[in-house]
Amino acid sequence: MAIRDIVTLPDPILKAVSEAVPAVTDETRAIFDDMLETMYKAPGIGLAAVQVGITQRLVTIDVSGEDEPDAPLFFANPEIIWVSETVREYEEGCLSIPDMYDNVVRPSEVKVAFLDYHGNRQELHCEGLLATCIQHEIDHLDGVLFIDHLSRLKRERIVKKFVKAKKR
Ligand code: NI
Numbered sequence: 001m002a003i004r005d006i007v008t009l010p011d012p013i014l015k016a017v018s019e020a021v022p023a024v025t026d027e028t029r030a031i032f033d034d035m036l037e038t039m040y041k042a043p044g045i046g047l048a049a050v051q052v053g054i055t056q057r058l059v060t061i062d063v064s065g066e067d068e069p070d071a072p073l074f075f076a077n078p079e080i081i082w083v084s085e086t087v088r089e090y091e092e093g094c095l096s097i098p099d100m101y102d103n104v105v106r107p108s109e110v111k112v113a114f115l116d117y118h119g120n121r122q123e124l125h126c127e128g129l130l131a132t133c134i135q136h137e138i139d140h141l142d143g144v145l146f147i148d149h150l151s152r153l154k155r156e157r158i159v160k161k162f163v164k165a166k167k168r
Contacts, residue, residue, distance in 0.1 A: 001033045003041050004052035008096050009162040015143040018048070018055040020077045024119035028058065032074045032117060035060045040070075044095045046133040048140030051096050059137040063129045073124075076115040078138055081123070084109035090132045092146040100158055104149045106135045 007013055021028055031054060039047040039060050049058040057077045064071040088108035093101045109127045112134055116122045126134050136146055147155045 001037045004034050004038045006038065006042065006047075006051055006095050007053055008098060009145075010159060010166065011096075013050060013053060013055070014096055014140075014145060016050060016055050017143050018050050018057045018141040020057050021115075024076050024115050024117070028056075028076060029117060031056070031058060032060060036062075036072050036074075039095075042095050045129070046137045047095065048137045050140055050143075057141045059134070059141070061130065061133050061137065063133055074117040075112070075134070075137075076119075078112050078114040078134065078141075080110050080135070080138060081113050082111035083107035088128075088132060090129070092132065092136060094136070094146055097145065097147060097158065097162070100147070102146070102150055102154065104132075104136075104146050106132055106149075110135060112138075 031049060035047050035049060035052060035058065038052060045063050046059065046061045049056045059075040059078055061073045062071055084107045086108045087105050089103050089105045091101050092104045108131060109125065110131050111123060111125050113121065113123050147158050
């Protein structure tokens with residue numbers, strides 16, 4: 001396993017639409033392992049492959065609490081197949097947009113279909129933090145960031161800050 005560099009704003013790859021994997025192979029699992037290690041090191045609770053420069057539809061998540069054992073989840077080609085009518089507001093952040101946090105409203109529960117670490121098709125009912133996190137990560141696979149859910153003014157202010165920081 002290896003820790004990979006996390007891509008940050010305004011890298012244009014973050015706007016890329018990632019490609020579905022035809023199958024979960026040993027190569028896929030090697031990427032999953034690197035993603036998990038990178039995510040834990042950051043530290044973060046979710047990571048999409050595009051955030052380490054790989055435009056494949058792969059996501060790792062671990063929303064276990066600090067005092068709980070690690071509970072890593074691996075998603076290949078995750079797809080939201082159901083959303084609740086109820087919504088949940090949560091102050092989101094993103095490893096690709098360091099130190100920026102803002103409230104985003106999303107469905108409070110979702111059902112996700114995906115291939116797991118072993119390539120088996122699974123469905124998972126997600127609620128609470130996991131529901132928020134998986135929606136945030138699937139957004140990444142479509143080139144969408146949490147700041148795209150904010151007002152244009154807020155978004156432009158954040159992007160400008162990162163463009164400026166990069167020039168320095
Ligand atoms: Ni993110």
